[in-house]
Amino acid sequence: MAREEKCRLLVNLPSGFFRCPQLKGVFARLGRLAVLRKRSHNKAEEIEKDLAWADAVLMWAWPVLSRELLARCPRLRFAGHINIVQASAKAELEHGLVVSEARHGWSPAVAELALGLILCGLRRISDYHAAMRAGTEHWVSDFPVDIDPLERQLAGRAVGIVGFGAIGRRLAELLEPFRVHLRVYDPYVPRVVAERLGGKLVPLADLVKNSEVVVLCAANNPGTKHLLGRREIAALLRNALLVNVGRAWLVDMDALVRRLEKGDLFAALDVFDTEPLPLDSPLRKLPNAWLTPHRAGAPIESVVRILNMLADDLEAFLQGRELKYPLTMEMLHALPG
Incomplete structure (x- = not known):
């Protein structure tokens, strides 16, 4: 030139x-x-x-x-x-x-939505909104006996982040005020990087079985297909919350649906195997699954x-x-x- x-x-x-x-x-x-x-x-x-x-x-x-x-x-x-x-x-x-x-x-916006989905899943925000719209909401009348024990605060919880690139690191920064107990899985990240952001680098199996909230932020490269397979999904804690703002590639979605149908797991998902999500997808009918149409990075x-x-x-x-x-x-x- x-x-x-x-x-x-x-x-x-x-x-x-x-x-x-x-x-x-x-x-x-x-x-x-x-x-x-x-x-x-x-x-x-x-x-x-x-x-x-x-x-x-x-x-x-x-x-x-x-x-x-x-x-x-x-x-x-x-x-x-x-x-x-x-x-x-x-x-x-x-x-x-x-x-x-x-x-x-995209990472700053994706991390923000991940935090939003965590809060939505733990505090049942969208459920309350939908019930108020429909006029079917429940008002506490026998306080505190009839408070739903599955509505939980984020502060102090055990959170695991899978994939500690730009999205995972930004999410760790956003979680800092909540004083969570943070575990991190990423085979390419030095331990000091996780520790600098308040996290502990652990094997995936450790993270899965010890985290009340698990957030998937990993990339969809050849080494991450079904990173959460049947064994890992079965090992998730009872009533844990799984958030996926990465790719559906990371999860055995059939195994996830089966676990959700048991009713002892919650999920907040922004990504799916087929997009747009088919209208007959079982995920659309599960009360313990919160769904967004691949909007994480979209502002x-x-x-x-x-x-x-x-x-x-x-x-x-x-x-x-x-x-x-x-x-x-x-x-x-x-x-x-």
Whole structure:
């Protein structure tokens, strides 16, 4: 790329990004950095011509940029991703691209929803709201005998976090005022990192059988499929609360449904094997399951933050500075397969 020539930037995102008024400022910023070409390609054969035109690309995780496709894009030097799978990441890094990856921009909002689901499950907040709407609420008349013993406070409880990346660490920060007894499972995290945030690094089996609240924050990589399988789900404490803001991939959902149907476990779930969740899913009928439609990272602030993270790194790349959010070969294990 000649010094005087402005960078050619392909922004390949779903069309809603280009219509969203809250993102106008980010796209104006990108327009000052580069000549923009906005597209919404889903397949490799669709993106090839525009990718060959570009010096840089900002995109989600699709289409996968294979070695063969990259070999036909001689100008391309930089790739910024909202998220990325292992195959794309490996091909791009081996091709010599500078790669930025901003999935941790979702983490603050995901951690907030995790805390909200914990409180919802322990304090039965949404149940009380629904009953008030329907006019079927129960007012305490024989205090304190008729207080539901399964409505519990969070303060002082034993909480386990599975996956101590950006989401898990932020959740630990949010839990600090509640003075919980925090256990952490993550084979890639040093003990000192967990301890710095008030947690104790333990084996998964220890966490499962000793935590009143278990929160799943791990990534859906090849090593985490059914991290909570039949054995782990059976080992969960009676009346424990399982919160999943990670991926359904982490849980044997059939085993979870069977345990929930016994009535001695609670679950608050934001992710499912099939999305949208089928209308006939048994989860919809279980009174001990609280469900949200994959909304954990979804506030518009997350989207603005993520695009600005990628814009920061594009600007750093163009100015010859170090990236804030670089992706390296050492990080591949944490990416989806």
